[in-house]
Amino acid sequence: MATEPPSSLSYRTTGSTCLHPLSQLLGIPLDQLFCTARERNPGRALCMKKDRLLMETVSESIEKYALVSARVPDVSSHTGKAKNRDGDSDPGLSRELSSLDAHEFLSPACEDRGCPVFSSLLCLLHPFLYKVNFVACQLVALFAAFWFRIYLSPGKTSPEARHAFATIFGIYFVIFCFGWYSVHLFVLVLMCYGIMVTASISNIHRYSFFVAMGYLTICHISRIYIFHYGILTTDFSGPLMIVTQKITTLAFQIHDGLGQRAEDLSAEQHRLAVKVKPSFLEYLSYLLNFMSVIAGPCNNFKDYIAFIEGRHTHMKLLEVNWKQKDFHSLPEPSPTGAVIRKLCMTLVSLLLFLTLTKTFPVTCLVDDWFVHKANFPTRLCYLYVVMQASKPKYYFAWTLADAVNNAAGFGFSGVDKNGNFCWDLLSNLNIWKIETATSFKMYLENWNIQTATWLKRVCYERVPWYPTVLTFILSALWHGVYPGYYFTFLTGTLVTLAARTVRNNYRHYFLSSKALKFVYDLVTWAVTQLAVSYTVAPFVMLAVEPTISLYKSMYFYLHIVSLLIILFLPVRPQAHIQRWPQTLNSVKKKTD
Numbered sequence: 001m002a003t004e005p006p007s008s009l010s011y012r013t014t015g016s017t018c019l020h021p022l023s024q025l026l027g028i029p030l031d032q033l034f035c036t037a038r039e040r041n042p043g044r045a046l047c048m049k050k051d052r053l054l055m056e057t058v059s060e061s062i063e064k065y066a067l068v069s070a071r072v073p074d075v076s077s078h079t080g081k082a083k084n085r086d087g088d089s090d091p092g093l094s095r096e097l098s099s100l101d102a103h104e105f106l107s108p109a110c111e112d113r114g115c116p117v118f119s120s121l122l123c124l125l126h127p128f129l130y131k132v133n134f135v136a137c138q139l140v141a142l143f144a145a146f147w148f149r150i151y152l153s154p155g156k157t158s159p160e161a162r163h164a165f166a167t168i169f170g171i172y173f174v175i176f177c178f179g180w181y182s183v184h185l186f187v188l189v190l191m192c193y194g195i196m197v198t199a200s201i202s203n204i205h206r207y208s209f210f211v212a213m214g215y216l217t218i219c220h221i222s223r224i225y226i227f228h229y230g231i232l233t234t235d236f237s238g239p240l241m242i243v244t245q246k247i248t249t250l251a252f253q254i255h256d257g258l259g260q261r262a263e264d265l266s267a268e269q270h271r272l273a274v275k276v277k278p279s280f281l282e283y284l285s286y287l288l289n290f291m292s293v294i295a296g297p298c299n300n301f302k303d304y305i306a307f308i309e310g311r312h313t314h315m316k317l318l319e320v321n322w323k324q325k326d327f328h329s330l331p332e333p334s335p336t337g338a339v340i341r342k343l344c345m346t347l348v349s350l351l352l353f354l355t356l357t358k359t360f361p362v363t364c365l366v367d368d369w370f371v372h373k374a375n376f377p378t379r380l381c382y383l384y385v386v387m388q389a390s391k392p393k394y395y396f397a398w399t400l401a402d403a404v405n406n407a408a409g410f411g412f413s414g415v416d417k418n419g420n421f422c423w424d425l426l427s428n429l430n431i432w433k434i435e436t437a438t439s440f441k442m443y444l445e446n447w448n449i450q451t452a453t454w455l456k457r458v459c460y461e462r463v464p465w466y467p468t469v470l471t472f473i474l475s476a477l478w479h480g481v482y483p484g485y486y487f488t489f490l491t492g493t494l495v496t497l498a499a500r501t502v503r504n505n506y507r508h509y510f511l512s513s514k515a516l517k518f519v520y521d522l523v524t525w526a527v528t529q530l531a532v533s534y535t536v537a538p539f540v541m542l543a544v545e546p547t548i549s550l551y552k553s554m555y556f557y558l559h560i561v562s563l564l565i566i567l568f569l570p571v572r573p574q575a576h577i578q579r580w581p582q583t584l585n586s587v588k589k590k591t592d
Helices: 006-026 030-040 059-078 092-100 116-125 129-151 157-196 204-226 239-260 267-272 280-288 301-308 312-319 336-359 364-365 368-373 376-389 391-409 431-435 440-445 449-460 467-479 482-510 514-541 546-555 557-567
Strands: none
Touching: 030 157, 030 301, 030 312, 059 312, 092 157, 116 312, 116 546, 129 157, 129 391, 157 204, 157 239, 204 376, 204 467, 239 280, 239 301, 239 482, 267 301, 280 301, 280 467, 301 312, 336 376, 336 391, 364 368, 364 376, 364 514, 364 546, 368 546, 376 514, 440 482, 440 514, 467 482, 482 514, 482 546, 482 557, 514 557
16 A cells, blocks of 8 residues: 655644545445545545535545435425436435445534544544533533432522533533534523613513524524535534524513513413523523523423422412322422433434434435335325334433533423323423324424424414414524425425315314224324324425426425415304414404
């Protein structure tokens, strides 16, 4: 083997993590890859650019595998199919690429993002460095949460000490995971604290909303389209999205508490209204505490303060009137059982992610076989399976985050009808109800629950016109600026309106007997699951061309059916549903 010239040593240092898996895949020695890259573009073998081949500096012998290191941008944004070197469709290559995860490759451009403690494990663990750091932080947070509940309990420690500990650890976790990108969180937090202190009560919610959402949107745009970070690098937008939810939630609740009359508020708004502005330490603790700063979920300020001060469980027991639940004395619920159950679900979700997601990757949906050869029923079923395979990573992250909060003693919601303690105040999903949902509405109500609650409280209940449409638009904008998000939420708006129309027109005909009700539930379950799979596919695929390719192969059937239902079925009024929307100026108007 030829001796490597000194000029490539720096490249080996920065690029070996990236090319080692490729070397194993192709059977080409690393030195040969380095020499080829150096000859074609000295000192810069890989260049990460949005929607173009990331490995353009590697020799022609490996050009057809360039798609591997940027699978999502290329498959999503260009052809929707893998191509061979002559530009022809290559089904074999598509299958090879489908078995690989683009996240198994690390670009030197993202090497310095987040803590590099685990970078030496990347060749074995394969996911991005920030994913390893994320899991490490959440596991440390889990143990810290138990310690926090036992040794820094409200009976032993002052609220100020609990606030300080939660804040300091949260800030450390953010810096550990995201490096200097954590500055974005701190800038947004400080700006909105300034708004809270200086703005008038009549404007505090509007200013906080537009500043937080504006800053988040600017970060989304700059991260993806200006600096070309795409989805293959440290995604600091996750914590920023959670902080945005909390900032706007608190701003509206302060406005409700200090700027509104009690009779102008709904029962829930009155219960959650904040009547005293938080101190700087309370503000930081609420936004940046270690239990929720990495993966959420969003929660209410009053619930969080009650938890810090030791009033959380007692407050929830009083809300459900514990004496009527056959308790002879005020109980002290323990979260241990709930944490263990949620950790078991986390492990199951992780195993499903490591198996199903690799077996049925999203790239299958733009494979030549799926688009051109499979018949329509097969496409329907395969789309459902692929979308099912994409769920476990969300189950894993959200259930683990819920367990972390419960381990700290936060998340108690009261007592159920059987007298069992419930720890689902902060739960972000109900897996059983998701998988057995018989309506689009039921599905959405049990998926990303805390985000749906946030959308309801800051948008749906407050806007005077078109609440459903505006809520979907806000949801898309909050998630990011990938075109796939907007395909999903626009399609979701159509499906929601169509499903509501069908339900109001026909459901009552099937309630006369158990047999008819069973048939109705079975049919609506199948339709709901297929409709959700069709709707959320662009959310996973992200870009325009693969989405159009998929929808063309599905003949846009759900769009057409939904439009026909909306246009030709009569709209029956929903008299039993009462909405009290408010504008950002808090003017009560009639529902739409």
